[in-house]
Amino acid sequence: MPTTGPHPNPGYIPRAASRRRRPAQPSRARTDLAQLAARLTPRDLWLIRMLHEHKVLTSHHITTLAFTGHRSATRRLRELYFMGVLDSFRPLRTRGSAPEHYTLGKAGAELLAAQAGVDLPATGWRKDNCARIAFSPTLEHTLGVNTLLTHLATHTTLPIWLSERSATRLWGDWVRPDGYAHTTAPDSSHLLPFFLEYDTGSYNLARLEAKLPGYAALAATTATRTPLLIHTAGARRESALRHRLADAADRLDLPVATSNTQLGTPTDPVWLPLNSSTTGRLTPPQLATHWPDISPALTDTSLLPVPASGRHAALPWHPTPPRPPTPGPA
Known part of the structure; x- marks a missing residue:
């Protein structure tokens, strides 16, 4: 298997993971999406969409896809975590240590919903999203x-x-x-x-x-x-x-x-x-x-199904490119 991700037999301990703690926030504090959006780069927005699409990516995956070095990736991922854009956990292993695993955070999901003009439930994000992925038997x-x-x-x-x-x-x-x-x-x-x-x-x-x-x-x-x-x-x-x-x-x-x-x-x-x-x-x-006669099953993304309108509309679907628009260290 590629070296950019988990070991083929990582030896995860079932239903065991450690969570990083964020500084305590006042209960009345709310995410200012306009202010948050101003702090995010095109690469950050790409990562939000990628985590919505693919559920979980390790720090190794993200570094390989979007950064020139592990240190710069770690620094930016930590910043996004403390903004609430990302959530993260680290599975426990029977041997060695696992990389940090990143999922979509509440602020990231709220930003997706705001951009699409739908309510937060339309993104499929839930309060226990990170825990559900961390403890999933299909992780x-x-x-x-x-x-x-x-x-x-x-x-x-x-x-x-x-x-x-x-x-x-x-x-x-x-x-x-x-x-x-x-x-x-x-x-x-x-x-x-x-x-x-x-x-x-x-x-x-x-x-x-x-x-x-x-x-x-x-x-x-x-x-x-x-x-x-x-x-x-x-x-x-x-x-x-x-x-x-x-x-x-x-x-x-x-x-x-x-x-x-x-x-x-x-x-x-x-x-x-x-x-x-x-x-x-x-x-x-x-x-x-x-196979000279093969052909793609997907040829025209304009023919994709349109989500229903209203309060419980689904998040509009757009293919997310597997590489960010501006890979780099910052």
Whole structure:
């Protein structure tokens, strides 16, 4: 796995995390959003949207995506935390120490709501937001997805990077992938659009197999052909998964490739297509040429669903670029 995120087997202690304390504030104090907005940079606003989209990013993720050094990143993240824009926790580990994990804070959620002209509940933010993420049984899964896509964002051109929530909002009638992305290598013009299934090995293979008809139905309904990349927990798991899915993928005519955590980073030649005559693993650009008839499931963001109006309207959805507008040290 990439070195920009959590260890593949971080050894988190279930339901254990430490919280950083903020200075006590008077109970009557309220966030002055106009004053707060004046203190935020375009990169800060990007980070607010990223945390709303992807739930949690570690200090390593954020440094890699948006800063030139860990010290400058730590300083700015601490400032945003004390403004209430971000919240944070640090999972306890059986060995070593975890990096700081950042989530969206109340002031950040209020700013999103104000910009969209909706009430705070429309953002989905709750008072226990940070605790719910810190103690979630799917934390390792979420971090694994975000680590993989962080690596792609910093080593390839990645114009689109959608979370599970956004992908479900778009295609939930057919599939609920863990992510959706478009990527091209710096030295390649071949676009690889793909859905991502990130398998930690926590459930049986039949559950993954049962998802394939949904991807086939989406392709048939939308007249698109978007590959499915499945990242698994290890070599044995990948081998069992490939054996389980081969017949179904062939019958449904789905372009599927697999990889596992023991092979390296997602930009390396680690992806092996199902039901293929190729004998070696491929890089993402090689996958794009391996499947010459593929096409993206998302082509026009103007066709995205419009949220309902009124007090309980949903926050309007706009794709968040996986890199900030102005990366830098400040």
